[in-house]
Amino acid sequence: MADIRVVTDSGADIPNEMARELGIRTVPLTIHFGDEERHDGVDLSVEEFYRRLRAGEMSRTTQPAPADFEAVYRALAHEGAEAIISCHMSSKLSGTFQSAALAAQAVDVPVHVVDTRSASLGSGLVAIEAARLAREGADLEVILARINSIITQQRVLFMVDTLEYLQRNGRIGKAQAFVGGLLNVKPILTLEDGVVAPLERARGRAKAIARLMERLGETAGGVPLRVALVHADAAEEAAAVAEQVRSRVRVAEMITNLLGPTIGTHTGPGTLGIVYYPA
Amino acid sequence: MAPRRLTAEHFQKLVAAGAAFLDARKETVNALNVFPVPDGDTGTNMARTLAAAQRELGDAAGLALGEAAQRLARGALLGARGNSGVILSQFLRGFAQGMTGHETAGPRELAAALSAATETAYRAVIKPVEGTMLTVGRGASKAAERAAASGMDLEGVLAAAVEGAREALARTPSLLPVLARAGVVDAGGQGLVYFLEGMLAAVRDAAAGGGEGLAAPAVPAVVTAAASPSGVPQAAVAETGLHGAITHEFVAHRYCTEFLIRGNQLDLDAIQRALEPLGDSLLVVGDSQLVKVHLHTNHPGRALEVGTTHGELLEVSVANMQEQNRQAAAHAAARRGHAAAVAAGEAPAGHAAGGVALAEVEGWAGSADPDAHDPVHEHEPLAAAGSGTTGDRWSKAIGVVAVAPGDGWRELLESLGADRVVPGGQTMNPSAAELVAAIDAVDARDVLVLPNNSNVIFTAYQATELTTRRVHVVPTRTAAAGVAAMLAYNPGGNLEDVARRMSEAASRIRTAEITYAVRDSEAWDVTVRAGDCIALVGDSIRAAAGNPEEAALKALDELVSAEDSLISIYYGLDVAPEQAEALAEQVRAHWGHCDVEVYRGGQAVYYYVLAVE
Numbered sequence: 001m002a003d004i005r006v007v008t009d010s011g012a013d014i015p016n017e018m019a020r021e022l023g024i025r026t027v028p029l030t031i032h033f034g035d036e037e038r039h040d041g042v043d044l045s046v047e048e049f050y051r052r053l054r055a056g057e058m059s060r061t062t063q064p065a066p067a068d069f070e071a072v073y074r075a076l077a078h079e080g081a082e083a084i085i086s087c088h089m090s091s092k093l094s095g096t097f098q099s100a101a102l103a104a105q106a107v108d109v110p111v112h113v114v115d116t117r118s119a120s121l122g123s124g125l126v127a128i129e130a131a132r133l134a135r136e137g138a139d140l141e142v143i144l145a146r147i148n149s150i151i152t153q154q155r156v157l158f159m160v161d162t163l164e165y166l167q168r169n170g171r172i173g174k175a176q177a178f179v180g181g182l183l184n185v186k187p188i189l190t191l192e193d194g195v196v197a198p199l200e201r202a203r204g205r206a207k208a209i210a211r212l213m214e215r216l217g218e219t220a221g222g223v224p225l226r227v228a229l230v231h232a233d234a235a236e237e238a239a240a241v242a243e244q245v246r247s248r249v250r251v252a253e254m255i256t257n258l259l260g261p262t263i264g265t266h267t268g269p270g271t272l273g274i275v276y277y278p279a
Numbered sequence: 280m281a282p283r284r285l286t287a288e289h290f291q292k293l294v295a296a297g298a299a300f301l302d303a304r305k306e307t308v309n310a311l312n313v314f315p316v317p318d319g320d321t322g323t324n325m326a327r328t329l330a331a332a333q334r335e336l337g338d339a340a341g342l343a344l345g346e347a348a349q350r351l352a353r354g355a356l357l358g359a360r361g362n363s364g365v366i367l368s369q370f371l372r373g374f375a376q377g378m379t380g381h382e383t384a385g386p387r388e389l390a391a392a393l394s395a396a397t398e399t400a401y402r403a404v405i406k407p408v409e410g411t412m413l414t415v416g417r418g419a420s421k422a423a424e425r426a427a428a429s430g431m432d433l434e435g436v437l438a439a440a441v442e443g444a445r446e447a448l449a450r451t452p453s454l455l456p457v458l459a460r461a462g463v464v465d466a467g468g469q470g471l472v473y474f475l476e477g478m479l480a481a482v483r484d485a486a487a488g489g490g491e492g493l494a495a496p497a498v499p500a501v502v503t504a505a506a507s508p509s510g511v512p513q514a515a516v517a518e519t520g521l522h523g524a525i526t527h528e529f530v531a532h533r534y535c536t537e538f539l540i541r542g543n544q545l546d547l548d549a550i551q552r553a554l555e556p557l558g559d560s561l562l563v564v565g566d567s568q569l570v571k572v573h574l575h576t577n578h579p580g581r582a583l584e585v586g587t588t589h590g591e592l593l594e595v596s597v598a599n600m601q602e603q604n605r606q607a608a609a610h611a612a613a614r615r616g617h618a619a620a621v622a623a624g625e626a627p628a629g630h631a632a633g634g635v636a637l638a639e640v641e642g643w644a645g646s647a648d649p650d651a652h653d654p655v656h657e658h659e660p661l662a663a664a665g666s667g668t669t670g671d672r673w674s675k676a677i678g679v680v681a682v683a684p685g686d687g688w689r690e691l692l693e694s695l696g697a698d699r700v701v702p703g704g705q706t707m708n709p710s711a712a713e714l715v716a717a718i719d720a721v722d723a724r725d726v727l728v729l730p731n732n733s734n735v736i737f738t739a740y741q742a743t744e745l746t747t748r749r750v751h752v753v754p755t756r757t758a759a760a761g762v763a764a765m766l767a768y769n770p771g772g773n774l775e776d777v778a779r780r781m782s783e784a785a786s787r788i789r790t791a792e793i794t795y796a797v798r799d800s801e802a803w804d805v806t807v808r809a810g811d812c813i814a815l816v817g818d819s820i821r822a823a824a825g826n827p828e829e830a831a832l833k834a835l836d837e838l839v840s841a842e843d844s845l846i847s848i849y850y851g852l853d854v855a856p857e858q859a860e861a862l863a864e865q866v867r868a869h870w871g872h873c874d875v876e877v878y879r880g881g882q883a884v885y886y887y888v889l890a891v892e
Contacts, residue, residue: 174771177675177696177769177770177771178696180694180696181694181695181696182690182691182694182695182878183691183694183695183762183766183876183878184876185695185766197771198769198770198771198772199769199772200766200767200768200769200780200784201695201766201767202766203766203845203847203876203892204844204845204874206844207844207845207892
């Protein structure tokens with residue numbers, strides 16, 4: 001039974017305890033506030049991050065250097081890993097995948113770098129399931145096939161308070177079409193081919209969440225789902241939304257977490273997202 | 280002596296006379312409105328449609344009658360404004376079809392052409408409603424047929440047509456309850472009667488040896504008890520749409536055939552002549568490089584062959600209309616059955632087919648998308664955000680043309696992504712040609728049209744027939760519904776999906792319009808006195824008050840429920856921003872569970888448009 005280990009990045013928004021328990025290694029991106037540099041999950045907490053954002057500060061992110069990945073891959077190999085699966089955010093949203101890919105070429109241990117074509121727990125759920133399968137002793141091919149399957153079936157629905165963050169950071173993708181509008185509209189977006197794409201708009205937050213739920217219901221297919229719910233520092237609302245999700249679709253498992261600084265930089269406060277696929 | 284046969288020149292004079300007669304009485308027709316509101320426009324719309332038709336006809340000297348009728352029809356189709364203008368243009372289109380190949384016409388040909396006119400007009404409307412202009416047209420053509428069969432001459436046939444039309448007009452209140460309630464006849468029907476009367480007067484004038492001006496016949500008292508004008512009620516035409524779909528059981532020409540011909544120096548007249556013998560409802564539009572053909576025929580193959588001799592065929596579609604009718608009838612029966620089952624508690628309400636089952640869509644059922652990259656091995660460089668085109672020459676997949684009743688609405692619609700906004704409100708309905716121009720100007724592969732007014736819906740459908748572009752109508756009945764639809768607009772989405780979602784979004788809001796009454800009316804549940812501010816909700820008047828704000832609050836009382844969360848107030852030209860804000864404050868105080876947003880709509884006639892969702 002091969003010892004397969006899973007690596008990801010701070011854009012996966014995996015709850016810390018879960019990552020620890022499953023032995024998933026998370027490589028942090030760097031969060032920049034002006035000249036100040038912090039590392040997501042290392043010396044920058046989620047709470048501080050949103051506090052600063054709400055105070056009007058602006059942040060940027062930069063991907064980990066290949067060397068950062070190399071260090072992690074080598075360390076894991078040293079611990080006995082015989083193969084590594086490195087799952088990352090969409091390569092169209094971040095250079096993280098590229099860094100990992102370069103690092104993979106530089107180390108001896110076999111590293112399979114995966115472009116999840118997603119972000120936040122869309123990427124994280126892939127890593128989680130890979131780690132679980134690895135724990136159960138599944139073969140590498142089986143795990144990779146399952147990863148492929150999840151990536152193609154996974155759906156993402158999210159709403160942002162404003163498109164400003166996506167636009168400013170250059171990740172707005174096809175949702176550029178939704179910029180502007182004299183009404184107080186909230187965009188409802190998805191990820192399509194690894195980039196942000198528009199779905200529709202709603203007037204006000206309550207209606208946006210209602211439309212998210214309706215779209216979830218339309219596309220659930222009546223089968224049990226693995227669901228992730230991520231929010232940008234809106235815990236009460238997230239709990240209420242989780243209730244709605246459970247009443248609308250069959251949930252095999254739901255993981256809730258905050259959107260960390262890596263993704264939060266690009267979406268802004270007030271973001272709420274749902275990732276789901278058949279369990 | 281009255282002419283024994285109708286020539287193109289006679290025809291031109293008769294049409295001019297009929298149009299002038301109607302034009303002189305257009306305000307009377309405008310005032311014929313079931314609602315006692317200030318913006319009746321049936322008369323103006325029909326008059327302008329005829330004016331455009333006549334401009335296209337030009338000088339008929341030297342033309343065959345069939346050609347003249349054809350030109351008149353083309354001008355009417357393009358110049359059609361409002362539902363009544365569109366139906367009138369369809370009458371003229373059918374008339375022209377009936378006159379195909381005729382140099383002149385005698386009484387029998389005239390009667391036959393009038394029947395063709397009626398048939399075409401009925402066919403153009405998916406759900407024809409009796410008690411409207413259609414009924415009056417049929418009254419005219421049936422009477423004309425009887426007169427021709429009994430050997431009458433041209434004047435006799437036309438006189439019979441006028442009589443038949445008048446009788447049918449008088450019957451409209453008995454056919455359409457809302458007319459009866461208001462105690463009036465149908466406006467479009469009245470317009471048609473005036474048109475025919477004007478033509479008859481000109482024939483009699485010619486018979487009397489005169490020829491100048493109109494000898495106006497005695498205008499019949501068309502209104503009954505309540506002595507109030509009427510109009511084509513919004514409700515009657517609200518659900519209808521224009522298409523070749525036929526509602527009659529028997530379909531004379533089975534296949535609705537449409538295709539584009541791409542070529543060089545395409546000769547539209549030649550194409551038209553070659554296709555005319557193959558069926559009816561023929562429309563040939565376009566230019567020397569690209570022509571769109573629409574035809575109902577039993578020989579779609581022959582029609583396509585004609586196309587191939589002129590250029591290459593694109594976007595060919597052949598639909599079996601009889602089969603469509605069968606299926607539509609079956610669906611309607613199934614829906615009634617389902618509704619009955621739900622009512623009887625035997626079936627769950629909600630989507631009969633359920634939401635789109637993910638298992639049926641996009642290979643969710645386990646099999647991987649064959650087009651997907653293998654994410655494990657792909658190393659894609661960081662692509663520029665926002666890249667990705669439709670792969671062809673358009674800048675996006677779907678564009679939007681929207682009609683706006685005010686410049687505030689225009690700004691709202693444009694800010695939500697509408698590519699072209701056409702001005703047109705309750706009193707200024709855009710013509711089909713104006714919509715076509717806007718459609719043609721959009722830089723997108725497909726175009727969606729939002730009429731944003733129930734009186735523009737027909738015009739929008741007609742416009743889709745008159746352009747070579749790929750275009751569909753999202754049948755929004757108000758500008759507020761149009762704004763709601765635009766929230767579901769996604770320029771890069773799948774056309775059917777986006778159009779459906781936009782329609783659904785439009786139907787999720789409820790609206791009320793606040794204006795003033797131009798006359799007393801007892802036809803509604805509330806007593807209305809001239810000068811009252813009134814609230815129109817759906818198809819009825821729900822409130823009357825001394826000022827617009829009071830009427831608005833009363834309307835909201837009816838509309839707002841505990842489940843609603845947003846009330847939008849769009850104020851018109853006659854309202855100051857402070858006034859609208861003051862109303863908003865009152866609304867917030869009264870309905871604390873809702874957000875209230877105020878926007879300038881800039882519409883005429885309606886102080887406020889309210890939307891609740």
